[in-house]
Amino acid sequence: MTSYDAIVVGSGPNGLAAAIVLAQAGLSVLVREANSTLGGGARTLELTLPGFHHDIGSAVHPMAAASPFFQTLPLADHGLHWIQPPLPLVHPLDGAPPAILERSIEATGASLGPDADAYRRLIEPLVREWNRLVPEILSPPIHIPQHPFAMAQYGLRALLPGATLNSLAFVGDRAKALFAGLACHSIVPLESMASSAIGLVMAMSGHAAGWPIPQGGSQQITNALASYLRSLGGTIETDAPVHTTDELPAARALLFDLTPRQVARIAVKRLPAGYIQSLNRFSYGPGVFKIDWALSEPVPWTYAACSRTATLHLGGTAEEIMAGERDSWNGRTPTRPFVLFAQQSLFDPTRAPEGKHTGWAYCHVPNGSTADMTSAIEDQVERFAPGFRDTILARSTKNTAQMELSNANLIGGDIGGGANNLMQLLIRPTLSLDPYRTPGEGVYLCSSSTPPGGGVHGMCGYHAARSALKHTFGIA
Missing domain, CATH: 3.30.519 (Guanine Nucleotide Dissociation Inhibitor; domain 2)
Structure with missing residues (x-):
């Protein structure tokens, strides 16, 4: 084809999610991937010896299994099958039995010694609201909550530094170690504001959804998304790097599953200078x-x-x-x-x-x-x-x-699409009520550098595609 309704650059889970949303709306969609294999950080390759299949990026996927968007897709029909290990997480300790995150809150507490009740008081109210909280947490930070009481319960805890919440909630070393490890998924110092946010989500997901692995490797998540996209009529090209938007076929919408630094370089002719400067200020x-x-x-x-x-x-x-x-x-x-x-x-x-x-x-x-x-x-x-x-x-x-x-998205080895400090949790990548829509006509961002950030959940792509449907194609 010489033209498409929309082109998505990058085939990570967010890029494929965006393409699926657009294809579901009946639009013609092309996905361009620079590598010979699809998936970005969700790929599996023989890296060591023949027959040993290694996840080159993400490996364990609590948020993929819990993703509100992925749950609407027939991914099992396209080859994705989840394996739930008996325990979501184990945190070994020196000279003592490990701290254990089990599906049961009570069983988890049993491994935390004097903090069993404290852990239950912290986590149980949030797990009880899991189905209400997940769509809220995985939405843009600036939005009208559909479940304000549940979000307030979460937010009051989530805004605290992980170190502070640890000291306020727990007295024993076991619970503190367990929560510190969970909070490290934020990839910021635990003295930072809001470093508790991701730690709480990781704990909640362990109880509510488990920490599953995809049978056959993370590549199977990608393969299932790509298979479903093709069933909707979408086109995918590999070994197809994009250096400038001039190289792309005509399209009404361009969606980039790339970090701001790459978008600033590739789409320089489609974006105003001031916005380019703001993208280049984004920190990794x-x-x-x-x-x-x-x-x-x-x-x-x-x-x-x-x-x-x-x-x-x-x-x-x-x-x-x-x-x-x-x-x-x-x-x-x-x-x-x-x-x-x-x-x-x-x-x-x-x-x-x-x-x-x-x-x-x-x-x-x-x-x-x-x-x-x-x-x-x-x-x-x-x-x-x-x-x-x-x-x-x-x-x-x-x-x-x-x-x-x-993977060119991993700027300096950053696997999260940008620093998760408080500023960039709220302003990701720029301050906007619609952070996916750029000032360039028909140009959108759909990578983990947009809300809700890193993780294999597809929600950045979902929200970006919904914005494109509304603003470029007039589809509510």
Whole structure:
């Protein structure tokens, strides 16, 4: 075709979500992807040895399973099947049984010692309102709440720094460590305002929706979205980088599943200079150093509970975790980093040859860091699984520059689409009641650099497409 109603640049979950919304409205849609495989951060490749399938970005997907938009799509009919490990999350501790996030709030409290009741008081009211809260939390921050009481319950807690909420809510080290690890998904120092917000969402999702993994790898989320889009008549092109909007076919709407820096460069002819300047002022957060392992056997965790989950937080006490996150935010390489670890093959035999396993991990480092964190990460695993290094058959590592090389959206290794400080939670990427719509005619942003931010949920793409339908195509 020489023209389309809409073109989406980038095939991450948000780009595909935006394309689906537009195609559902009967519009002709083209998706352009620079890489040879679709998915952005939701891809799975053989990175180490033949037969070992590794998620190159996201691995565990509580928000994908809970996404209000994804739940409306027939993704199971297009090959997406969720696996729920017995435990959503385990947080090992030195010389003691781990803190455990279970589906049951009561069972979780049993692993938190003196803070069982405090944890229940903090989390139970929010979990009870989960179905009302999720659409609100995954909406633009400036909107009229449909459930103001539920949002007030959440907001009063969410606006606090994670460190403050931890000290106010809990007295024991176990609960503080568990919540500190959850809050680290914000990728900001836990002394920062609103760093509690993502920690609370992660805890709530564990109880309400679990922390599932997609059978076959994160690529299956992408494949299911792409398959459904094609069934609606959408067109997808891979190995099709876009350097300037002049390279694109004619279209009434352009939607970019890219970060502001890329959009400012590619769409410079379509956007006013002042808006370009504001996009270039957008700030990026810490990067990540990532390792994937091919393993000869399961990880030899000290405590059996660690083998009942796909996801572990490795970092010890809240004080240790907070120190590492402060370092990465302030440009210092953490010596004992907080490590997110996943072991999908324990529950999904398609990930590795029979009898073998995979490991997946990353830690936060300063944006653009080229430090080699292999030893630091493996030390943290060995700390709670002595003998882990003896199981390693092969490893694949990526520093922040290599992460960005594999996916141009990961500026300086930032996997969240931009820093999650309070300002950029509210102004993402610019101050606007409709942050998806740019001043350029028919130009929209649909990446995780728009609300509600990072995570595999497709809601940034959904909201951007709804804006395009309204303002460009006159479809309410």
